[in-house]
Amino acid sequence: MSALHHWTTSRDLSFVGVPVGDAGTGLEGHALGTCVGGGAFVFDPFDAYRAGLVTNPNVVVAGVIGVGKSTFVKMLVRRALHQGRRAVIVDPKGEYRELAHAMGGVVVTVAPHRESWCSPFSGDPNNDVTLLSTLLGSLRQRALGDDELYVLTSAWSRDAATAPRPLFALFEELRDALSDDAPSPRQSLAFGLRRLVEGDLAGVFDGSGEPVDVDAPLVVLDVSTLWSHPAFPAIAVGAAAVARRLVDDPSRPGYLVLDEAWALLAAESVARWLQGSLKLARARGVAHVLVLHRWSDVMAAAHGGPTHRALNATLLRDCETLVLLRHLPGDLDALDAVVALHPREARAVVELPRGAALVRYGEGRSLVIFEPDAHDAEVIDTNAAMLVSS
DSSP states (O other): OHHHHTTOOHHHHHHTTOOTTOOTTOOOSSOSEEETTSOEEOOOHHHHHHTTSOSSOOEEEEOOTTSSHHHHHHHHHHHHHHTTOEEEEEESSSOSHHHHHHTTOEEEEOOSSOSSBOOOOOSOHHHHHHHHHHHHHHHHTSOOOHHHHHHHHHHIIIIITTOSSHHHHHHHHHGGGGGOSSOOHHHHHHHHHHHHHTSTTTTTSOOSSOBOOOOOSEEEEEOGGGTTOTTHHHHHHHHHHHHHHHHOOTTSOEEEEETTTHHHHSSHHHHHHHHHHHHTHHHHTEEEEEEESOHHHHHHTOTTOHHHHHHHHHHHHTOOEEEEOOOOGGGHHHHHHHHOOOHHHHHHHHHOOTTEEEEEETTEEEEEEEOOOHHHHTTSOTTTOOOOOO
């Protein structure tokens, strides 16, 4: 811990809102690590909500590559599972398979042209049409127009809502429009649906076999084969919807982990869908965990301009728990614009060693050295482990 004590003093800690001898959250459970002041750091967003420490259970985990973000998430999820929570992880890089295997979970490979596919639809017509319009809009890189939304809503309620393969049923309704001489809303929708049913994304969210329907405490949706696909934002929102459907059980709180969450924020329509999901977190008993790298990249990816950037900033600001691992000095302006860093906090997040974080939970602040135990080490790659030498 000498790297931290090199720059921090009791006087400094008082400025960032960390009490002298910081005892952490005061929550009970399996500690994630130790506060610089000496107390054990225990955190679960649902327990924090019940204790009045936060007003929503959503979490952002951010930091440069290689400082331990995925390790922290694995530790957080493993402790949650031991508390009886559920978790679904959208995994773009294949990093969470070992965790699933160690915890008796299930890994579902999300990829085109497979017999088994994942349905993102919940059965609620309004929510499903909103999701599908978001997905198609992301594929087209523009929001659907009012005329397209009218055609989509009408066709969905007539043909797709109760079909075993809703996308296929909807495409069959609109297929004839592919040969229209003049562009039309029906034709525009038909071309988008064709990609999902017969084209490059066939078998991801619709297929000839049975849809995957798993009921396990931990489900990892491995989308790594599609990580470099140009349509990844659409794939990501579809996978996030699958994850939300699987974890959506208010009687049993659960985590929805979205690694590389910038991909969801790159398309404005997708960011709006995610914002709606975050706002329903308390009612649904779902803690969204958004894992980011550079905050400047998140803002730079907002291709919709100032309105889109403002939307992304609001979405991130609404997550009341921030786990800030080390950042580059060049990222501080983008970070400060969203979360209003105190100068001492800004200094902290650029000097933190690997495996340490400034954790902001509501009005609370803790500087934490995360300490993986022997069971954590089984699912943590040694190159990414967050063990900090004394």
